[in-house]
Amino acid sequence: xxxxxxxTLEEREATLGGVGTARKRxxxxxxxxxxxxxxxxxxxxxxxxxxxxxxxxxxxxxKSINAEAALAVPGVKAVLTAADLKPLNLHYMPTxxxxxxxxxxxxxxxxxxxxxxxVVADDRYIASDAAELVEVDYEELPxxxxxxxxMDEGAICLREDIQGKTEGAHGLRKHxxxxxxxxxxxxxxxxxxxxxxEVTVKELITYQRVHPSPLETCASIASMDKIKGxxxxxxxxxxxxxxxxxxxxxxxxxxxxxxVIAPDIGGGFGNKVGVYPGYVCSIVASIVLGIPVxxxxxxxxxxxxxxxxRDYHMTGExxxxxxxxxxxxxxxxxADHGAFDACADPTKWPAGFFNICTGSYDIPVAHVSxxxxxxxxxxxxVAYRCxxxxxxxxxxxxxxxxxxxxxxxxxxxxxRLKNFVQPAQFPYNSALGWEYDSGDYPTAMNQMMQAVDYxxxxxxxxxxxxxxxxxxxxxxxxxxxxxFTEIVGAGPSRNCDILGVxxxxxxxxRVHPTGSAIARLGTKSQGQAHETTYAQILATEIGIPSEDIxxxxxxxxxxxxxxxTYGSRSTPVAGAAAARVGRKIRAKAQKIxxxxxxxxxxxxxxxxxxFKVKGLPEKEATMKEIAWAAYNNLPEGMEPGxxxxxxYDPPNMTYPFGAYLCVIxxxxxxxxxxxxxxxxxxxxxxxxxxxxxxxxVHGGLTEAFGIAMGQEIxxxxxxxxxxxxLMDYFLPTAVETPIWETDFTVTPSPHHPIxxxxxxxxxxxxxxxxxxxxxxxxxxxxxxxxxxMPHTAWRVWxxxxxLGLTK
Amino acid sequence: xxxxxxxxxxxxKTVEGDVEARxxxxxxxxxxxxxxxxxxxxxxxxxxxCTVDLDGRSVKSCTLFAVQAENADITTVEGMAAADGTLxxxxxxxxxxxGLQCGFCTPGMIMRTHRLLQxxxxxxxxxxxxxxxxxxxxxxxxxxxxxxVRYAANKLNxxxxxxxx
Numbered sequence: 021x022x023x024x025x026x027x028t029l030e031e032r033e034a035t036l037g038g039v040g041t042a043r044k045r046x047x048x049x050x051x052x053x054x055x056x057x058x059x060x061x062x063x064x065x066x067x068x069x070x071x072x073x074x075x076x077x078x079x080x081x082x083k084s085i086n087a088e089a090a091l092a093v094p095g096v097k098a099v100l101t102a103a104d105l106k107p108l109n110l111h112y113m114p115t116x117x118x119x120x121x122x123x124x125x126x127x128x129x130x131x132x133x134x135x136x137x138x139v140v141a142d143d144r145y146i147a148s149d150a151a152e153l154v155e156v157d158y159e160e161l162p163x164x165x166x167x168x169x170x171m172d173e174g175a176i177c178l179r180e181d182i183q184g185k186t187e188g189a190h191g192l193r194k195h196x197x198x199x200x201x202x203x204x205x206x207x208x209x210x211x212x213x214x215x216x217x218e219v220t221v222k223e224l225i226t227y228q229r230v231h232p233s234p235l236e237t238c239a240s241i242a243s244m245d246k247i248k249g250x251x252x253x254x255x256x257x258x259x260x261x262x263x264x265x266x267x268x269x270x271x272x273x274x275x276x277x278x279x280v281i282a283p284d285i286g287g288g289f290g291n292k293v294g295v296y297p298g299y300v301c302s303i304v305a306s307i308v309l310g311i312p313v314x315x316x317x318x319x320x321x322x323x324x325x326x327x328x329x330r331d332y333h334m335t336g337e338x339x340x341x342x343x344x345x346x347x348x349x350x351x352x353x354x355a356d357h358g359a360f361d362a363c364a365d366p367t368k369w370p371a372g373f374f375n376i377c378t379g380s381y382d383i384p385v386a387h388v389s390x391x392x393x394x395x396x397x398x399x400x401x402v403a404y405r406c407x408x409x410x411x412x413x414x415x416x417x418x419x420x421x422x423x424x425x426x427x428x429x430x431x432x433x434x435x436r437l438k439n440f441v442q443p444a445q446f447p448y449n450s451a452l453g454w455e456y457d458s459g460d461y462p463t464a465m466n467q468m469m470q471a472v473d474y475x476x477x478x479x480x481x482x483x484x485x486x487x488x489x490x491x492x493x494x495x496x497x498x499x500x501x502x503x504f505t506e507i508v509g510a511g512p513s514r515n516c517d518i519l520g521v522x523x524x525x526x527x528x529x530r531v532h533p534t535g536s537a538i539a540r541l542g543t544k545s546q547g548q549a550h551e552t553t554y555a556q557i558l559a560t561e562i563g564i565p566s567e568d569i570x571x572x573x574x575x576x577x578x579x580x581x582x583x584x585t586y587g588s589r590s591t592p593v594a595g596a597a598a599a600r601v602g603r604k605i606r607a608k609a610q611k612i613x614x615x616x617x618x619x620x621x622x623x624x625x626x627x628x629x630x631f632k633v634k635g636l637p638e639k640e641a642t643m644k645e646i647a648w649a650a651y652n653n654l655p656e657g658m659e660p661g662x663x664x665x666x667x668y669d670p671p672n673m674t675y676p677f678g679a680y681l682c683v684i685x686x687x688x689x690x691x692x693x694x695x696x697x698x699x700x701x702x703x704x705x706x707x708x709x710x711x712x713x714x715x716x717v718h719g720g721l722t723e724a725f726g727i728a729m730g731q732e733i734x735x736x737x738x739x740x741x742x743x744x745x746l747m748d749y750f751l752p753t754a755v756e757t758p759i760w761e762t763d764f765t766v767t768p769s770p771h772h773p774i775x776x777x778x779x780x781x782x783x784x785x786x787x788x789x790x791x792x793x794x795x796x797x798x799x800x801x802x803x804x805x806x807x808x809m810p811h812t813a814w815r816v817w818x819x820x821x822x823l824g825l826t827k
Numbered sequence: 828x829x830x831x832x833x834x835x836x837x838x839x840k841t842v843e844g845d846v847e848a849r850x851x852x853x854x855x856x857x858x859x860x861x862x863x864x865x866x867x868x869x870x871x872x873x874x875x876x877c878t879v880d881l882d883g884r885s886v887k888s889c890t891l892f893a894v895q896a897e898n899a900d901i902t903t904v905e906g907m908a909a910a911d912g913t914l915x916x917x918x919x920x921x922x923x924x925x926g927l928q929c930g931f932c933t934p935g936m937i938m939r940t941h942r943l944l945q946x947x948x949x950x951x952x953x954x955x956x957x958x959x960x961x962x963x964x965x966x967x968x969x970x971x972x973x974x975x976v977r978y979a980a981n982k983l984n985x986x987x988x989x990x991x992x
Contacts, residue, residue, distance in 0.1 A: 054864020
């Protein structure tokens with residue numbers, strides 16, 4: 021008898037390594053030995069390097085560009101400018117948001133470090149030398165840095181290429197610097213709720229401009245084979261298939277002659293969703309020169325030119341009864357999109373899913389309007405480890421709840437409990453149009469409050485405040501509560517597409533004769549452990565151990581078409597496709613098993629890794645035997661082989677949620693904050709790999725900590741970007757980073773094949789308000805309603821000083 | 828541009844090459860020697876993705892010219908596993924404790940840990956955190972990296988103890 025026949029059920033489950041197992045990661049083996057393969061590790065024969073000439077000004081007219089001196093440098097192959105791209109109609113490229121973005125600036129530059137020319141040379145040192153020698157003559161123009169002044173009467177028009185156009189991709193433009201107004205909800209109803217309310221609060225909540233800053237910057241290598249007419253592009257692409265489609269549409273090269281490869285990616289966090297001038301220039305240069313061209317961003321370029329996030333000025337208003345029942349919400353957002361509207365959102369959603377901003381609360385009426393404006397800042401607007409504009413929405417509502425609690429003199433946790441959507445209300449239709457799939461908010465909240473001894477913490481805080489008042493202590497204690505609801509897994513094709521391609525995803529699997537398998541998916545991991553977790557989903561469905569299932573993504577020549585990895589969509593969409601493709605395999609396997617065991621299909625039952633004949637437990641066919649039979653012993657008329665593909669268009673999005681709590685101690689005399697405790701309870705539905713989930717939560721919380729306590733891409737009044745290097749941009753080290761306590765509840769998604777919801781972004785979404793609420797809570801007894809992020813020691817100290825607390 | 832001849836030991840092997848005086852060590856390792864384990868994550872010596880071990884010290888190889896490494900003895904992540912492929916205790920620790928996600932910082936983290944554990948074979952969690960504070964990670968939040976370092980320290984200490992007994 022084989023091992024498989026003598027093993028106990030538990031041993032077979034363990035061998036399977038399926039859903040729920042804390043399986044060690046497959047991808048680690050190469051990474052811990054330095055054998056990862058990131059874009060800059062790829063070296064093609066004859067490859068040359070590109071580097072940019074960038075604008076020193078935020079707003080200026082280009083009078084002339086002289087590349088003679090650069091071209092004279094030995095080893096320089098070419099200098100591309102807008103004049104070279106214009107005949108190809110490539111000096112502008114379409115953005116995901118329906119706007120265009122300059123690939124190389126033509127008449128004007130619109131932000132500091134904008135791409136002006138692309139120098140191609142034998143190595144990166146020569147390219148950099150020559151870039152210094154390109155002479156650009158500029159005439160400076162007044163910049164617009166303050167989004168609130170962008171639509172002033174008489175404000176200078178930034179985008180002359182669309183000057184006078186009153187209709188944009190998302191409707192009416194009210195001003196030359198206006199991009200769109202997006203509105204949803206019941207304005208009249210929300211106004212009435214506010215007018216009739218016993219209590220109202222209103223606050224301007226700004227979520228500052230930040231940057232995802234993955235450790236690997238953006239990069240690409242284009243290689244045009246002029247003889248075959250084939251283009252290969254390696255790149256840091258979170259969505260490689262979309263890149264291929266866009267490359268085909270822009271270049272005119274047929275899509276089957278373009279191969280896009282996203283190799284290992286060193287973190288993405290939204291930074292690698294968009295298409296950047298560097299990618300386009302490397303492609304054009306390779307087409308022109310007929311040799312491979314590599315472009316790799318440096319850190320300053322990364323922070324100052326690709327993919328900022330947030331920059332939302334949100335004015336929130338809540339209406340409530342005296343005893344704390346919320347009766348209405350209204351919010352206006354002024355969205356600073358920079359010089360081009362390059363936001364990475366599904367086409368029909370210019371403000372992403374910001375309308376999730378009613379949060380976890382049963383708010384009967386709401387209205388949201390968003391005005392997007394141009395300024396002299398870098399374009400971007402990516403979802404930095406969150407679903408589209410969801411972290412902004414969560415921050416606004418979670419701050420406003422605290423503001424309301426303060427006004428009502430109610431405990432913020434109690435106010436949340438009082439207004440939660442109740443378990444019996446799911447599926448819940450929110451006032452702003454979403455159907456929440458499942459949730460049990462009170463259970464999660466109570467579990468959190470018990471775990472941290474919430475009442476005890478509040479008691480301690482009151483005592484600490486008394487001590488400070490009596491002059492016995494110089495430390496303020498803050499308790500930050502946040503309860504978030506995410507909306508992830510875009511999305512149903514009825515309302516989500518990227519450049520017209522519906523946001524489905526896919527999985528293809530082939531089971532080999534000896535019972536191992538290869539599966540390919542349309543997503544692309546940037547560290548999320550897809551090679552590990554997708555195999556677990558498949559293992560549970562098809563009874564083949566996850567160790568025997570190879571997972572591949574990121575090569576458009578082999579993987580099925582998919583929309584990529586961002587917005588926590590891999591598990592909700594491609595993970596669902598994996599489960600469904602597994603079910604297709606199992607359905608065929610059942611027919612083969614019936615044939616092998618000479619019984620009817622209906623006489624069989626599934627058990628971990630095999631089919632058994634009901635009532636005759638010794639009669640069984642393992643998946644290993646079935647796989648072999650699929651290639652040599654099939655029922656009459658059945659097609660040989662064991663493979664399947666599934667394209668999954670989800671019926672709805674998924675709604676992960678969680679309860680977070682942060683305890684902070686603030687030194688009044690230095691403004692320094694110490695995170696004493698951070699507890700995070702996440703409910704992401706069915707848990708595929710608890711180890712990976714915990715890792716994702718730790719990472720997301722650390723990013724949230726960075727954002728709330730230190731990150732900001734700021735500009736001075738001339739539009740000079742401040743601190744676009746790691747000298748100034750705060751990436752937490754191991755020393756500042758708090759210790760994380762994690763916990764969970766499980767409320768499966770009713771519409772996902774295995775009930776999973778996605779988790780990677782939840783900790784960023786819930787973490788930011790928890791930190792911010794904790795800082796502000798430390799001052800709430802002194803009448804402070806809001807403090808703008810990031811809560812650096814300097815700013816906190818200024819707050820102490822304003823309150824007269826400092827000595 | 829004039830080139831200088833350099834010679835050094837990398838992962839136990841003598842290597843030579845001709846480089847410009849300004850060629851950074853990281854570029855020599857990656858471009859000339861094909862050792863792409865060490866990565867480049869910034870140009871300000873903050874991220875530590877390029878960390879290698881040089882003459883008994885952790886060095887950010889983007890902050891050193893290749894010519895400064897003349898005659899140096901360098902170990903990169905590629906030199907950590909045994910010749911027969913057995914993983915080093917530190918590599919094992921990172922895998923067992925889920926101390927990595929995207930893997931981009933990992934080669935630098937492993938090399939920094941390698942030196943840290945020789946400087947301090949039994950560090951406290953706080954000493955580990957300070958010890959790796961020159962290496963940034965954007966994915967893990969460090970908690971599991973701290974565990975990975977402790978795992979490696981315990982394993983290395985056990986091995987040393989067994990050898991002594």
